[in-house]
Amino acid sequence: MINKYLQIYKECIKVSFATASTYRVNFLLSNFILLVSNILFPLVTVMIYGSGASFPNWSFYEVLLIQAIFTMSAGLAQILFNGVLWATMRYVIDGSLEIVLIKPVDSLFYLIASTISLESLGLLLGGGIMFILAIVNVGAITLLMWLQFIVLFLSGLLVMMGTSLIMAATSFKWVGNSRIPEIFDSINTFGKYPQSIFNKATSSFTAFVIPVAMVGYFPAAALLGKVNLSMYVAIIPCILFTMIGILLYKHMIHLYEGVGG
Amino acid sequence: MNYIKHKLEVIKAVSLVTYKEWSAYRTHSMVSIFVGPVYFIVQYFIWTAVYSGRSELNGMQLSQMITYFGVTALIGYLTMDFADWNLQMLVRTGKFLTFALRPIHHRFFALSQKIGHRILGFFFEFLPCLAIFIFVFKVNMMPVSFGLTILSIALAFLMNFYLNYIIGLTAFWLVQSSSIRRVFQLLLSIFSGGLIPLVFFPLPLQKLLFFLPFQYVSYVPAMVFTGQYKLANLTMTIPQIVGVQTIAVVVTALLSEVVYRASMKRFTGVGA
Numbered sequence: 001m002i003n004k005y006l007q008i009y010k011e012c013i014k015v016s017f018a019t020a021s022t023y024r025v026n027f028l029l030s031n032f033i034l035l036v037s038n039i040l041f042p043l044v045t046v047m048i049y050g051s052g053a054s055f056p057n058w059s060f061y062e063v064l065l066i067q068a069i070f071t072m073s074a075g076l077a078q079i080l081f082n083g084v085l086w087a088t089m090r091y092v093i094d095g096s097l098e099i100v101l102i103k104p105v106d107s108l109f110y111l112i113a114s115t116i117s118l119e120s121l122g123l124l125l126g127g128g129i130m131f132i133l134a135i136v137n138v139g140a141i142t143l144l145m146w147l148q149f150i151v152l153f154l155s156g157l158l159v160m161m162g163t164s165l166i167m168a169a170t171s172f173k174w175v176g177n178s179r180i181p182e183i184f185d186s187i188n189t190f191g192k193y194p195q196s197i198f199n200k201a202t203s204s205f206t207a208f209v210i211p212v213a214m215v216g217y218f219p220a221a222a223l224l225g226k227v228n229l230s231m232y233v234a235i236i237p238c239i240l241f242t243m244i245g246i247l248l249y250k251h252m253i254h255l256y257e258g259v260g261g
Numbered sequence: 262m263n264y265i266k267h268k269l270e271v272i273k274a275v276s277l278v279t280y281k282e283w284s285a286y287r288t289h290s291m292v293s294i295f296v297g298p299v300y301f302i303v304q305y306f307i308w309t310a311v312y313s314g315r316s317e318l319n320g321m322q323l324s325q326m327i328t329y330f331g332v333t334a335l336i337g338y339l340t341m342d343f344a345d346w347n348l349q350m351l352v353r354t355g356k357f358l359t360f361a362l363r364p365i366h367h368r369f370f371a372l373s374q375k376i377g378h379r380i381l382g383f384f385f386e387f388l389p390c391l392a393i394f395i396f397v398f399k400v401n402m403m404p405v406s407f408g409l410t411i412l413s414i415a416l417a418f419l420m421n422f423y424l425n426y427i428i429g430l431t432a433f434w435l436v437q438s439s440s441i442r443r444v445f446q447l448l449l450s451i452f453s454g455g456l457i458p459l460v461f462f463p464l465p466l467q468k469l470l471f472f473l474p475f476q477y478v479s480y481v482p483a484m485v486f487t488g489q490y491k492l493a494n495l496t497m498t499i500p501q502i503v504g505v506q507t508i509a510v511v512v513t514a515l516l517s518e519v520v521y522r523a524s525m526k527r528f529t530g531v532g533a
Contacts, residue, residue: 040447
């Protein structure tokens with residue numbers, strides 16, 4: 001059973017590479033634009049520090065590290081999960097999700113696998129460049145810090161997956177609304193900055209309710225030696241958040257009527 | 262006189278139809294009622310932290326900065342435009358032919374559509390967010406000069422439209438102009454002042470930005486609202502900068518006509 005699913009996933013990755021190589025000019029241009037636009041993403045931070053101001057108790061490279069990790073996580077999520085939203089939206093509008101439902105595999109798995117998109121590699125690469133730039137300027141990082149980082153980064157990736165699935169589930173009811181991602185993007189913005197700039201209620205919300213702090217801030221804190229127990233506790237809501245996403249999506253498939261809209 | 266009356270009737274008819282058409286998707290517009298205030302809250306925390314222990318940064322006080330971000334969000338709802346996307350789609354699919362046959366300039370038709378679309382934005386995005394900024398966040402939303410602010414926003418509305426229209430016209434040469442659209446939107450989002458006031462940019466870049474059209478879409482109307490304009494160490498009175506903005510809009514409109522005429526020579530009506 002697992003072998004079958006691994007085989008399908010492998011095939012889907014192959015198809016994704018084949019698609020990218022067929023439209024290679026578009027692929028390269030899209031990735032280049034994403035790369036450039038994401039190198040410009042920390043522009044506000046650059047301008048703030050360039051003006052001689054700062055976030056209290058945070059150096060420029062420490063803030064850049066948070067934003068680099070956030071970008072890498074967003075890049076991976078775009079490649080691995082985000083296609084589900086657009087595919088679901090299209091199927092629901094057309095009333096053609098049956099094409100997926102009749103396949104002898106788990107529908108959610110198939111949708112995730114078949115919508116892998118390499119067009120966001122530029123996002124991952126842009127984040128990676130910023131990450132290297134920040135890492136070499138923030139001081140020594142021990143092996144334990146790297147391990148803590150990996151655990152928290154993967155938890156953040158779970159949040160991104162949960163977000164993608166909740167967005168996709170929403171599109172079953174809110175048919176054809178291409179602005180759904182804006183809602184979640186706006187909430188995600190809280191994860192791009194040091195949580196110390198927010199008040200207690202906001203930082204608790206971003207750590208334990210919609211745990212976007214796990215996407216950028218907590219993994220960066222691990223590399224900076226600022227990790228604490230509450231950050232590990234926040235892994236639990238990350239797992240719950242992803243489970244809610246999966247269950248909600250499956251529930252919406254159950255309610256799907258196939259009439260289009 | 263009859264000519265103007267006829268034009269106004271066309272604007273009224275097209276904008277009304279567009280308004281009705283998009284009213285079916287008004288909940289899409291209402292996403293802004295959530296998104297706008299959330300982004301504003303983030304900006305509030307960012308700048309409150311950055312200003313801690315400071316009274317002024319690049320000539321702007323914290324209260325001015327907070328107002329600036331509220332105003333730029335609201336201006337965005339009034340000037341939002343996607344004429345570039347519409348036009349490139351019409352060219353790519355060959356549907357532009359139906360507009361070429363009509364006794365009305367396509368640009369005028371697209372502008373009338375935008376008016377209808379943004380009237381919808383006024384009711385379902387601008388007014389609710391304005392109420393939230395005033396009554397929930399207690400932001401001062403009273404412009405220094407009411408008349409000049411409205412004029413400046415109207416000019417920003419036209420500037421955004423003409424710029425996007427010119428970008429859309431590139432489809433006559435490129436057919437698939439999505440990449441150039443993305444590059445332009447990226448530049449516009451940064452250099453219009455939507456992310457950060459332009460006085461935070463390095464001085465040489467500020468000097469360059471003064472001669473580019475981006476500032477007239479967001480930065481200028483926001484500064485007209487606050488009652489003081491400064492860029493590249495150049496300070497202007499509000500009537501002066503609105504005058505410069507008017508000239509910039511007229512030049513851009515003329516440029517769009519020049520590009521439109523060149524485009525028509527390439528039009529085949531076949532699509533791609």
